[in-house]
Amino acid sequence: MGDSRYAYDENAQVWPYFVLSILIVITIPLFYSYIANFFAGSQRAKEDDKDYIKKKFDNYKTPIDKNLKKFESGAKKSKVFSRKFFVLCVLIVLISAVVQYAVSTSGGGFSSGGFDxxxxxxxxxxxxxxxxxxxxxxxxxxxxxxxxxxxxxxxxxxxxxxxxxxxxxxxxxxxxxxxxxxxxxxxxxxxxQQVTHGIALPKWFVEGQYSWILTLFYAASFVLLLPISVSLWWNNVKSYTKAGIHVDTAANFVSKLMNNNPAEVVKINTILKWISESKEFQLLYPNDSAENFYFLIQDYINRNFLEINSKDLDKTLRIVSMVPILIDGLIEIAATFRSNDIVSKAIETNKCIIQAVNPTVSKKYHHFLQLPYVELDKIDKKIECYTLEKFFNLADFEQKNFLNIQDDNKFQEIIEIGKKFPIIKLISAEFKVPGEKIVTPSSHAHLVLKILIKSPAQKGQIILNKESLIEEETLESLKNPFKIVSEQPPIPPTNAPFFPIKNRQHNGWYCSLILQRDNKLSDLPARITNLSFQNLNKDNKQFLNDGNLIVGTFKLQLQATTPPTIGEYHFRCNLKSLDYFGNDLDFPIKMKVEDPATLETQKTIFSDDEDEDEEENEDDSDFEQEQDTEESDFTDINTDTEDEG
Amino acid sequence: MDKEDSFNSESEFDYEKSYDETFNQTFFNSTSDEQTKPQFIRISIYTPIIYFSVLIAILISFSIFYRRRKFNKLTRTKSIFPENLSKELYIQLKNSQPKPNEKVLKAALIRRGSEAFKRMFKIKESEVYINTLYQKGAIGDECFESFGIDQKLNELEFKEIAIEAETIKKGWGQVFFQVCQEVTFNEALRRRLNVLDNRKEDLLTEWGIAGDIAEEKILKQKNGKKQ
CATH class of the missing domain: 1.10.287.110 (DnaJ domain)
Structure with a gap:
C-alpha cells in the first residue's frame, strides 16, 4: 500500500494554477458570449444597410428627435460597455496577474512522476x-x-x-x-511510490494565524452568498413568465379576460388601459399611477409632444418601448382563451404604438400618418383617399394638395418611402395534408398561404408563373413542410420614426384562423417572420412584365387534427401586421374534408376577395364573401383597387 | 493464582506493546519518532443537550416563520374576480336592524346565488385555459393558485347559500338553485341585449367615423330646414 499524505502548497507552486483555472472557467464563456453578442449586433447592422429602405428616415426629424436620440444612445451604451464588459476586464487583469505570479515563482517546473x-x-x-x-x-x-x-x-x-x-x-x-x-x-x-495529495493552499492560510480568513470566506460563500444568489435568481425566474412579462401583469391580464363581458366592444383604449396597469411600469416609476401611464401612452399615440415636458417625454418613451412586449404577453394569454376580439385588438394596439398613430382620432387617415412630414391637421379632408394605393392613383399635384406639402424635396421623400411600403396580397390559400391530395379526416393538416408583397405604386394586372406556385412534394418537403417558409429571408425592420427602439426584430404579421361558427380562434396565432420584400424594388414596368415576381409562402400548422366526419368546415383567416396600418388580410376559407377512398382532386378553396381594412370586414358578412371556385385559376390577380371609396 | 496473575499482566503488557508498535508501523511510518498518546477531551453532559436544543429551536422557529409567511401570502392573494357585491348586500341586509321583509331577503339571496352560478360558469369555462397557460409558463404560480382558491371558495359559497336557503324556508333548497340558474341565464341575455346600442356608438368612435356621421346629420338637418 502506498503512503499517502496531504501536503500544503508551501512553495506557492499549485495555487496560482488553481486560481487560474477557476478564472479561466469563468472568463472563456463570458468572453465568448460577449464577442458573439457584439458580432451579432454588427451583423444585424450590416444587413440593415442592405435593407430596402436604407435609412431614408435620416432626413426626417420627428418632433421628439432629441429624446429619441437620447433613448437610443442610452440603449447602445449599455450594449457595448455593459457590466459584462467591465467584469471581463477585471477578470482578464486578474488572470494576467496570476500568470505573472506563477511564472515568477515556479522555477524549475514539475518533474513528472508518471512512468509509462x-x-x-x-x-x-x-x-x-x-x-x-x-x-x-x-x-x-x-x-x-x-x-x-x-x-x-x-x-x-x-x-x-x-x-x-x-x-x-x-x-x-x-x-x-x-x-x-x-x-x-x-x-x-x-x-x-509515495503519493501526495496537494492542497492548493499555503499552510499559513489553513493552519496559521490567518486561518480565520479562510473560515470567513467559506462561511460567507456557503452560508450567505450561495443561498442569497440562488434565491435571488429563483425569485427572478418565478416573477417573470416565459414571454418575459411580470407574473402580476399576466395575472391582471387573466383576470381581465375572465371578467371580460363578451357583449361589449374591446377598444384600443381598453387594451391600453389594461397595459398601463402593468407591474413593469410600477417597478420603474413607483410614484406614478396606472392612470398616469395611460395618459402618457395616449399622448404618445396622439403625438401631443408639445404639451409634455422633456423629462416626461423620456419617461413616455421608456414606457412605450416596453409596450410591445406586454402586448405580446397579452396576445399569448388571449389566444389561449381563444378570444379573437382581444387578440386582433391587441395587434391593432401594437400598430398604434409602433407608428404613434391613434386611428380613433385620425378619422381613417391614419395610413398616411405612417409617412414622414404628414400631419393630420394639414391633410385635405375633402379628397376621399384613405389608402396608399388610392393615393398613388392620384396625379402629382393632387397628391401634393392632399397632403398639403409644397416642398419638393420633402414630397419626393414621402413618395420614395410610400413606394417601399409593403402591401400584402393573397394569391391562394388552402389546407394541406402532407402526402395527400385532399384533406383527409382526422389528419394533421396545415394551412398554406401564397402571398405577394407589392408596393402601393405598382398597379395593373400581373401574370404569375403558374408553375412557380405549385410546390412539388419531395421526400424532403414531406419530412419538413415548413422548410420552404424558413428559407425565405427574414422580414426587414419596420419603418417607425417615432418608436424608440430601432431595428426591432419582432415584426411581421400574425396569422390567425378563426372558426366562423363562434368567432373564436381555432388555433394559436402564428407570426410570419420570413418573407421576401424584393418585389418592392421593381418599378411598375418590371412589375407587370417580369415573370420573376417573388411569391412568398406561409404555413400555419393546425394544432388539432382535422374533423373526423366528412363535410365542409368554414373558417376565417386573418393576417394582421404588427407594425403597419393598411397591411392586413381577412378572408374566408373552407376546409373540405373528404373521404380518401374517393380520390378526387379538388382544390380546397380560393378567394380573391381582399380587404385592406379590417373595419370593412367587420361590416360585411363573411359568408357572403365566400366563393366556391372549384377550378380556381389563380394566375392573374387584380391589383387595382378601384373598389375603394 | 500468583503465577497466573503475573502471566496475565505480562501477556497484557506484551499485547499493548506489540499493538502500539504495529499501530505506529502502519499508520505513522513517516513520523515514527513522534510519541503519540491518545488525547481525551472532557465534554460536559450539557454540550449535546444544548446542541440539540438549539437545533430543534431553530427548526421550530423556521417552521413557524414559514407557515406564518405562507398564511400571510394566502390572505394577500388577489381574487381573479372583482368584489362579490351581491354577497355583501345579502349579509348586510340579514344583519340590519330592524329586520327587512322576508321577500327582500329572499331576493337578495337569489341574487347571491345567481352571482355564484355566473362565477361557476366562468371558472368551468376557463379551467382548461388556465391549465394550459400554466403548463406553458405564461402565468405565474400565484395566479394559478389564486384560481384554485377561487374555485374552492365558490364551492363553499354554494354550500353556504344552500344552508341560508334552508334557514329561510325549509325545503326551498332544491327549487332555489334552479331559480338562481334561470336568473343567471336571463341576466346574461339581458346584458347582451342592453349593450347593443352602446355597441354601435363604440364601434363608430373606434373606427374614427363617429364625428363624420354626426356632421352629416347636422348637414342634413340644415339642408332640410333650408328646403
Missing part, C-alpha cells in the same frame, strides 16, 4: 512481446554505457546512463513477472 514503459521504449501499447524484445535490443544497443563514444561529456554520459536504466526498467516492467505485477499494481516497476 511504452513511451520509454517508444512502442505502441498494443505491441506484442516479440516486438517489445526487438525494440528493446535496438535501444539497448544505442544507449548501452559501453557503446557510448568517449568524446561525450560527463553530463551527457550520466544522462545516457540514466536513460539506459529507465529503458531496462521499462523492458522489465513488460516482460519480468514481478516487476510487471508491481507496475500493474502501483504504476511503477519499483513498487509503491
Amino acid at each position: 514503459p511504452f513511451e520509454i521504449l517508444d512502442i505502441s501499447s498494443s505491441a506484442t512481446e516479440k516486438e517489445i524484445k526487438s525494440h528493446y535490443r535496438k535501444l539497448s544497443l544505442k544507449f548501452h554505457p559501453d557503446k557510448i563514444s568517449r568524446d561525450t561529456s560527463e553530463a551527457d554520459k550520466k544522462e545516457l546512463e540514466s536513460r539506459f536504466v529507465l529503458i531496462n526498467k521499462a523492458y522489465k516492467a513488460l516482460t519480468d513477472e514481478v516487476t510487471r505485477a508491481n507496475y500493474e499494481k502501483y504504476g511503477h516497476p519499483d513498487g509503491p
Whole structure:
C-alpha cells in the first residue's frame, strides 16, 4: 500500500494554477458570449444597410428627435460597455496577474512522476512481446554505457546512463513477472511510490494565524452568498413568465379576460388601459399611477409632444418601448382563451404604438400618418383617399394638395418611402395534408398561404408563373413542410420614426384562423417572420412584365387534427401586421374534408376577395364573401383597387 | 493464582506493546519518532443537550416563520374576480336592524346565488385555459393558485347559500338553485341585449367615423330646414 499524505502548497507552486483555472472557467464563456453578442449586433447592422429602405428616415426629424436620440444612445451604451464588459476586464487583469505570479515563482517546473514503459521504449501499447524484445535490443544497443563514444561529456554520459536504466526498467516492467505485477499494481516497476495529495493552499492560510480568513470566506460563500444568489435568481425566474412579462401583469391580464363581458366592444383604449396597469411600469416609476401611464401612452399615440415636458417625454418613451412586449404577453394569454376580439385588438394596439398613430382620432387617415412630414391637421379632408394605393392613383399635384406639402424635396421623400411600403396580397390559400391530395379526416393538416408583397405604386394586372406556385412534394418537403417558409429571408425592420427602439426584430404579421361558427380562434396565432420584400424594388414596368415576381409562402400548422366526419368546415383567416396600418388580410376559407377512398382532386378553396381594412370586414358578412371556385385559376390577380371609396 | 496473575499482566503488557508498535508501523511510518498518546477531551453532559436544543429551536422557529409567511401570502392573494357585491348586500341586509321583509331577503339571496352560478360558469369555462397557460409558463404560480382558491371558495359559497336557503324556508333548497340558474341565464341575455346600442356608438368612435356621421346629420338637418 502506498503512503499517502496531504501536503500544503508551501512553495506557492499549485495555487496560482488553481486560481487560474477557476478564472479561466469563468472568463472563456463570458468572453465568448460577449464577442458573439457584439458580432451579432454588427451583423444585424450590416444587413440593415442592405435593407430596402436604407435609412431614408435620416432626413426626417420627428418632433421628439432629441429624446429619441437620447433613448437610443442610452440603449447602445449599455450594449457595448455593459457590466459584462467591465467584469471581463477585471477578470482578464486578474488572470494576467496570476500568470505573472506563477511564472515568477515556479522555477524549475514539475518533474513528472508518471512512468509509462511504452513511451520509454517508444512502442505502441498494443505491441506484442516479440516486438517489445526487438525494440528493446535496438535501444539497448544505442544507449548501452559501453557503446557510448568517449568524446561525450560527463553530463551527457550520466544522462545516457540514466536513460539506459529507465529503458531496462521499462523492458522489465513488460516482460519480468514481478516487476510487471508491481507496475500493474502501483504504476511503477519499483513498487509503491509515495503519493501526495496537494492542497492548493499555503499552510499559513489553513493552519496559521490567518486561518480565520479562510473560515470567513467559506462561511460567507456557503452560508450567505450561495443561498442569497440562488434565491435571488429563483425569485427572478418565478416573477417573470416565459414571454418575459411580470407574473402580476399576466395575472391582471387573466383576470381581465375572465371578467371580460363578451357583449361589449374591446377598444384600443381598453387594451391600453389594461397595459398601463402593468407591474413593469410600477417597478420603474413607483410614484406614478396606472392612470398616469395611460395618459402618457395616449399622448404618445396622439403625438401631443408639445404639451409634455422633456423629462416626461423620456419617461413616455421608456414606457412605450416596453409596450410591445406586454402586448405580446397579452396576445399569448388571449389566444389561449381563444378570444379573437382581444387578440386582433391587441395587434391593432401594437400598430398604434409602433407608428404613434391613434386611428380613433385620425378619422381613417391614419395610413398616411405612417409617412414622414404628414400631419393630420394639414391633410385635405375633402379628397376621399384613405389608402396608399388610392393615393398613388392620384396625379402629382393632387397628391401634393392632399397632403398639403409644397416642398419638393420633402414630397419626393414621402413618395420614395410610400413606394417601399409593403402591401400584402393573397394569391391562394388552402389546407394541406402532407402526402395527400385532399384533406383527409382526422389528419394533421396545415394551412398554406401564397402571398405577394407589392408596393402601393405598382398597379395593373400581373401574370404569375403558374408553375412557380405549385410546390412539388419531395421526400424532403414531406419530412419538413415548413422548410420552404424558413428559407425565405427574414422580414426587414419596420419603418417607425417615432418608436424608440430601432431595428426591432419582432415584426411581421400574425396569422390567425378563426372558426366562423363562434368567432373564436381555432388555433394559436402564428407570426410570419420570413418573407421576401424584393418585389418592392421593381418599378411598375418590371412589375407587370417580369415573370420573376417573388411569391412568398406561409404555413400555419393546425394544432388539432382535422374533423373526423366528412363535410365542409368554414373558417376565417386573418393576417394582421404588427407594425403597419393598411397591411392586413381577412378572408374566408373552407376546409373540405373528404373521404380518401374517393380520390378526387379538388382544390380546397380560393378567394380573391381582399380587404385592406379590417373595419370593412367587420361590416360585411363573411359568408357572403365566400366563393366556391372549384377550378380556381389563380394566375392573374387584380391589383387595382378601384373598389375603394 | 500468583503465577497466573503475573502471566496475565505480562501477556497484557506484551499485547499493548506489540499493538502500539504495529499501530505506529502502519499508520505513522513517516513520523515514527513522534510519541503519540491518545488525547481525551472532557465534554460536559450539557454540550449535546444544548446542541440539540438549539437545533430543534431553530427548526421550530423556521417552521413557524414559514407557515406564518405562507398564511400571510394566502390572505394577500388577489381574487381573479372583482368584489362579490351581491354577497355583501345579502349579509348586510340579514344583519340590519330592524329586520327587512322576508321577500327582500329572499331576493337578495337569489341574487347571491345567481352571482355564484355566473362565477361557476366562468371558472368551468376557463379551467382548461388556465391549465394550459400554466403548463406553458405564461402565468405565474400565484395566479394559478389564486384560481384554485377561487374555485374552492365558490364551492363553499354554494354550500353556504344552500344552508341560508334552508334557514329561510325549509325545503326551498332544491327549487332555489334552479331559480338562481334561470336568473343567471336571463341576466346574461339581458346584458347582451342592453349593450347593443352602446355597441354601435363604440364601434363608430373606434373606427374614427363617429364625428363624420354626426356632421352629416347636422348637414342634413340644415339642408332640410333650408328646403
